[in-house]
Amino acid sequence: MKEKEKLLEIKHLHKDYGNGPVLKDVSLNVHKGEVVVIIGPSGCGKSTLLRCINGLEQIQSGKILLDGEVITENKTKWSEVRQKIGMVFQSYDLFPHMTVTDNILLGPTKVQGRDKKEAEAEAERILERIGLLDKKNAFPRQLSGGQKQRVAIVRALIMKPEIMLFDEVTAALDPEMVREVLDVMLELAKSGSTMMIVTHEMQFARAVADRIVFLDGGEILETDTPEKFFTRPKTDRAKRFLNTFSFHMERERGGKAI
Amino acid sequence: MWDNTIVKMLLEGTGATLYMTLVSTLFGYVLGLPMGIVLAITDKEGIKPNTFIYKILDFIANIVRSIPFLILLILVIPLTKAIVGKSYGSSATIVPLVIAAAPFIARMVESSLKEVDKGVIEAAQSMGAGTFTIIWKVLLTEARTSLLVGVTIAIGTILGYSAMAGTVGGGGLGDIAVRYGYHRYQTDIMIVTIIILVVLAQILQGLGMMFSKKLDRRHV
Ligand SMILES: Nc1ncnc2c1ncn2[C@@H]1O[C@H](COP(=O)(O)OP(=O)(O)O)[C@@H](O)[C@H]1O
Ligand SMILES: [Mg+2]
Numbered sequence: 164m165k166e167k168e169k170l171l172e173i174k175h176l177h178k179d180y181g182n183g184p185v186l187k188d189v190s191l192n193v194h195k196g197e198v199v200v201i202i203g204p205s206g207c208g209k210s211t212l213l214r215c216i217n218g219l220e221q222i223q224s225g226k227i228l229l230d231g232e233v234i235t236e237n238k239t240k241w242s243e244v245r246q247k248i249g250m251v252f253q254s255y256d257l258f259p260h261m262t263v264t265d266n267i268l269l270g271p272t273k274v275q276g277r278d279k280k281e282a283e284a285e286a287e288r289i290l291e292r293i294g295l296l297d298k299k300n301a302f303p304r305q306l307s308g309g310q311k312q313r314v315a316i317v318r319a320l321i322m323k324p325e326i327m328l329f330d331e332v333t334a335a336l337d338p339e340m341v342r343e344v345l346d347v348m349l350e351l352a353k354s355g356s357t358m359m360i361v362t363h364e365m366q367f368a369r370a371v372a373d374r375i376v377f378l379d380g381g382e383i384l385e386t387d388t389p390e391k392f393f394t395r396p397k398t399d400r401a402k403r404f405l406n407t408f409s410f411h412m413e414r415e416r417g418g419k420a421i
Numbered sequence: 422m423w424d425n426t427i428v429k430m431l432l433e434g435t436g437a438t439l440y441m442t443l444v445s446t447l448f449g450y451v452l453g454l455p456m457g458i459v460l461a462i463t464d465k466e467g468i469k470p471n472t473f474i475y476k477i478l479d480f481i482a483n484i485v486r487s488i489p490f491l492i493l494l495i496l497v498i499p500l501t502k503a504i505v506g507k508s509y510g511s512s513a514t515i516v517p518l519v520i521a522a523a524p525f526i527a528r529m530v531e532s533s534l535k536e537v538d539k540g541v542i543e544a545a546q547s548m549g550a551g552t553f554t555i556i557w558k559v560l561l562t563e564a565r566t567s568l569l570v571g572v573t574i575a576i577g578t579i580l581g582y583s584a585m586a587g588t589v590g591g592g593g594l595g596d597i598a599v600r601y602g603y604h605r606y607q608t609d610i611m612i613v614t615i616i617i618l619v620v621l622a623q624i625l626q627g628l629g630m631m632f633s634k635k636l637d638r639r640h641v
Contacts, residue, residue, distance in 0.1 A: 217547050245549035256544035259639045260562050270548040273558055302638045315544075322548060 168195045176225035185211050187381045198352045200360045200368040203378035209361040213328045217248045249319030249327040253334050255311040257303040263314050264299045270322045289317050309340030326357040365408050369393050377401045437511040438593035441583040445515050446576050449522035457530025482524035490521050490582050511592035522579050529571035533564040566637040573629025
């Protein structure tokens, strides 16, 4: 069903901020159209992994290839590479002094040099699709968290990246806004986008992922299909990690039995 | 009360002070803004870390700032003569004013730009934005409120310096205050010049703050 063309290859990646290793020998391939969800306890290196992929962090050894080309070399033209890698952050990071439209248009017009009219028309199309067209002239402070995050997704998407990286994009949201953001991502997954998603929303992970990667202590401990990973995790650490989430459900079940 | 000559002199003095202050601020920014931008981006936390360039500019800024203005005024007389042709009067005072103001402005620009949220800068980087785009569209745009507060402070400081330059023949209101108030004991004229200076400072300050508030989009 999905093409088996390697889009992103991470080989023996080591990362150290100067006080001990954060990523240890991480190797991972992401194929075109694939949705890889990375889960793991806080501080295990998930953000660092994503940040290494688009060059926000320097790596110590190993390499990363995009479309078969090594991007972790000194001569890497990050400006070009990053246009192919869209990234959405937990804290939205919209430009506070720009309207929604200007936030979205900065990339296509100032970085990609696209025609402003054409880019604006596209921005409006996407905003319309996610129900935010009426906010196109609003400033970020006038939006809810969920709206901000959806705008941030549009801002990354309009660059037509080959792969999208999402770093806990719903973690800062009030619960009632989580859904609207996850729905946009599910939509993207359905339309065949290649994505790497870091999330603590386990049900969402299970629904959206082609593959789950379990990261702990800077190492990949498991890689599996969501069905297998969530029903029969192989390692104890993954079991323990999943237990911290299932606790809540067991109590609910217990409650019903009474 | 006073004859026309004195009123005319006060008006001309006010004009000269405004001229020195505003022109010096302008040229102060011509030098200080790029210097501040380079300081901000070459810092080790900046978008183009470069210890060598940072250290050099840092050193220059510190040295110039540690020289008292009156000393600087005398030190740069040869340069002033070379540029303006004479070493006294309003135009001549602009040279030392610019030299004194530029590093101070650079520091304010640097700290304004460093206030810009790192996440927002990374968001721009992650889109592939180049250094120039980030400076222009992110740093200067997002820091503009703080930058304008800086302009206001710079104008106030330069106004004060320009009055100080009056003590050594710098022209403007400071000059008048010294000549009449100090040398001729005409306290009334000195008080009027001081009032004019205070009012000027208040007006310029008020205008600057008004503009910076107008440009702030971060709060409701
Ligand atoms: N800029 C940094 N400097 C030093 N240490 C860092 C930095 N960023 C992250 N770390 C450390 O690296 C580890 C992994 O962090 P991170 O990738 O943010 O984890 P996660 O996203 O999985 O919670 C943590 O121990 C964290 O303290
Ligand atoms: Mg993280």
